[in-house]
Amino acid sequence: MSLSSPSGFFTSSLKHALGWARKFSIFQYPFVTACCGMEYMATNCAHYDQDRFGAGFPRFSPRQSDVLFVVGTISHKMAPVLKTVYDQMCEPKWVVAFGVCTCTGGFYDNYATVMGIDTIIPVDIYIPGCPPRPENVLDGLMKLQDKIQRGEQSRTLYDPHTKKGRPAELQGSYTIENHIKHIESH
Amino acid sequence: MLMTPLQKLQEQFSSQITETHAFRGDETAVIRPEALKAVAQFLKETPELDFNFLMDLSAVDYLFFAGGRIQKPFRFEVVYHFYSLKHNYRIRIKVPVDEKQAEVDSLCDLWASANWYEREVWDMFGIKFKGHPNLKRILMYEEFQGHPLRKDYPYNKRQPLIGPTY
């Protein structure tokens, strides 16, 4: 740890300081499209108070935000809009998939719904649940803070053909066939 | 004796009505498609009926109806629900529509609310409305092929605008 070789000492601690600053000043872009929005609002309001985590300030401009909260079902018609919003955000940026619709498509298996937003944009944190409880959301938020502290960002998309790029816990998504099998097995 | 809206309709259009149904004031008439415009006009413009509110306009696809056990001579049925705010009357009109010539008259000039309903029925079932001022998709995107609520459209066939097809 000598000042004559600044690279090691300064870069690592600066990265740490930056991560610390970033994780407690999350400016989020709430991309709210459906029922999950109610739970998002509950999390943001006084009782659960997202502001305790430094994430209380939604910005409705992608340029000024660094975490994209995708809250609610995304339809194929909406997908290009979501991609544009993501592309407009400045680096560094993170994406939270809020609710099982955004994680995998959830119980939707139809002509209209995108089967997981990770087929279009990279997702950092998945918060499944229909809708997830505010405790769940805060848990996801803290996991996101850890990720921001470590300076990590997701860059990969999910490939539905090879089934790579999505956490194993979220695989084997809902289909009508599986649902019928499930009902018949009871 | 006071006549119900259905009875009035029957009196006026007895040859155009193929079937009726009434249960505790819930009245339905199935009419020939060519009479739709005249029936609609009669319902709206007769003072003692005064159906000034088109509450709903939808369609039914009878392909594979009852698991294929019931075969209807037509494939679709367009269903209109009318309401009279003045008299508190309701009536339901059904129009059978053939698959090959899936077209009925538009009611846009009588009820402005028919405009978006008819666009929705066109989008979801592919039934055309003759005389509609702007018959284009309302829910799906222009690139979408086919009509998703037709029973022969595979329920999970996806046509994404961006992202992988799967």
Ligand code: SF4
């Ligand atoms: S996950 Fe459930 S609550 Fe959330 S948007 Fe989808 S259907 Fe609505």
